[in-house]
Amino acid sequence: MNRRDYCRCTRVRNYTYDQAAKKLGCARRWLEDNISRLPRQKYGQNPVFCECELALIRDMFSILPEKVAEFIAAVTAELEPCAAEPAGEQEQPERVLTLAQISPAPPRRSTRTA
Ligand SMILES: [Zn+2]
Numbered sequence: 001m002n003r004r005d006y007c008r009c010t011r012v013r014n015y016t017y018d019q020a021a022k023k024l025g026c027a028r029r030w031l032e033d034n035i036s037r038l039p040r041q042k043y044g045q046n047p048v049f050c051e052c053e054l055a056l057i058r059d060m061f062s063i064l065p066e067k068v069a070e071f072i073a074a075v076t077a078e079l080e081p082c083a084a085e086p087a088g089e090q091e092q093p094e095r096v097l098t099l100a101q102i103s104p105a106p107p108r109r110s111t112r113t114a
Contacts, residue, residue, distance in 0.1 A: 006039070007052045014041065014048035023054055 021028040031038065039056045040047040049057070064072075 006056060007050060009050050009052060012050075014050055015054065016048055017046065020049045020054060020057075024057060 015023060017028050017031055021031055024031075035047060038047075038049075038060075039053040040049055041053070042048075
């Protein structure tokens with residue numbers, strides 16, 4: 001997955017550590033401590049985050065208790081009565097991941113050989 005797969009920004013609007021921490025409601029220190037696991041851009045020493053990266057971070061660290069996931073699934077099923085109809089030749093219904101099933105991609109290996 002590369003940047004184009006998740007970034008929907010049409011103009012550049014990046015947030016520094018302090019701005020991102022304020023927007024996420026977390027401590028700057030937490031961002032710094034976890035930076036290797038977070039989606040980001042890096043120009044020089046300090047990383048910056050676009051809106052999409054902040055949204056990914058929010059999703060990565062959202063906690064969805066099983067009961068809540070079940071509730072959401074039940075409500076979603078009520079809202080989409082067509083989903084209960086047979087899909088014809090399609091044996092496997094389209095699978096939509098719940099938030100709890102989504103996990104971050106493994107870190108990319110550095111291509112540098114330093
Ligand atoms: Zn973006």
